Amino acid sequence: MGRLNSLGVIYASEGTGHRAAALAICEAFRERSPHGRVICRDILDVIPSWLKFTVSRGYVAMARHAPRLWGAMYWGSDRAGVQAEISDRVHDWLCSVYLPRIEREMTAKGVEAVVFTHYFGAAPFAERMRGRMPVYCADTDFASHRFQRSAAFALSFAGSARALRQRTDEGILNAACTGVPVALKYSRLPSREEARAKLSLPPEARVVLASGGGIGAGSVFAAVKSLAQLRDTITAAICGNNDGLYAEMRAYFHYKENVRVEGFVPNMEDYYAAADAAVMKPGGLSSSEALCAALPMLLIDPVPGQEELNLSYLTENGAARYLPRAELTAESVGAILSNGDAQQMRAAAKKLARPNAAREIIRLVAENI
Structure with a gap:
């Protein structure tokens, strides 16, 4: 040794x-x-x-x-x-x-x-x-x-x-x-039930995580607008360090009981573990964290370069789908969660997780x- x-x-x-x-x-x-x-x-x-x-x-x-x-x-x-x-x-x-x-x-x-x-x-x-x-x-x-x-x-x-x-x-x-x-915490993630209890989320509800990554980039706002139409779905929107986006989304969704808007959160692992699916950018770290939670990913707004390459890797290996139009998020999430695709994506994510x-x-x- x-x-x-x-x-x-x-x-x-x-x-x-x-x-x-x-x-x-x-x-x-x-x-x-x-x-x-x-x-x-x-x-x-x-x-x-x-x-x-x-x-x-x-x-x-x-x-x-x-x-x-x-x-x-x-x-x-x-x-x-x-x-x-x-x-x-x-x-x-x-x-x-x-x-x-x-x-x-x-x-x-x-x-x-x-x-x-x-x-x-x-x-x-x-x-x-x-x-x-x-x-x-x-x-x-x-x-x-x-x-x-x-x-x-x-x-x-x-x-x-x-x-x-x-x-x-x-x-x-x-x-x-x-x-x-x-981070090592991704090797010992809480169960779905434990994570939802920590976050005060209903144990039986459908939960979708929407994230713009650490810098809060991309069309996450449009994606959450689409998801907000799903009355049987709770959306956890994470804005990262983008204070402007956080303020704008808080103001827009303050009346929506099925949308929770957060800025930077230190416990992203709980959100990954609690969610049924994620709508997110294909950043290398955030995608790797989501893989550890075996979380099906719908990927939006890849920055040309490294994020395009990440998107290609994740979609070709079956752990994610590309979502080219954020306004169709609700339809796409509903499709993968209702036709069995989510289970296949979870299995693929487990194989890739490190x-x-x-x-x-x-x-x-x-x-x-």
Whole structure:
């Protein structure tokens, strides 16, 4: 059994998923090494504050209001071409200027290994630390970006079998299919009855979860409007960190007894466990959490790039359906819950779920040490 006494975990505050994955890995480390030391850092903290603001707020703004622009940036940097060359040069320059700060901190604090949950700086840092400190990269989606596929990593943790094949097809064999790291609570979810009791939901009612993800993006408002027409269905609408959406939906649905509107909630696991189906965006972390609850998913508004790839993976494996028009949500939910499709989707979700991904990552890092 490998010993791991000190670990560095690095994420980027671009959206919410990378940080959530980093915290899951930290949690698994503390479980395995309760007396060990873990250093968790936002890599954007080492760049100028104005640039961090531009990157983190820029992603949220594009995801909410200009997803096609984000998609153009994602695919342009992922596929060979002029834009990819420019992305490489900018990325390499930023890394050469700012990565030494992370290097000095990790070295000074005696960190034995570093795990990245975001691709910014990951491969260049692994190159810099080659022979001195093993560096790992963990996927937060079901497919990987070009920047995440590098032989410089001591080991890459693939978010799915598809992400693993991306690496092996390129001759990168130092990779393992662990799944996307989620909080340990997703390995011990409450029963449907327990979750509904916690949330004060009727035990026999039909419950649908509607979520715009951590940043509250997409057409969740339109989806909830459609679901509100179903008198025999309770809709739990989660707005995440989108305060404007929360205020707007609270005002609009305040008279609807079958619609419950929430902002950011710390106990999403209870909502996943309590629901009969979910209408949500195909974010890597939120989808992975829903898989752990074997929850049938209707997926809306994929951001071009990683969320499109997540949608493809989940639908092709039978755990989700694509919902191209949010105004048809009620009809689509009614169909899957009444014709037996939901049971098949639950079975497919159980096959894909990796609730112990964070534990597996820590185990592999410790063994490699």
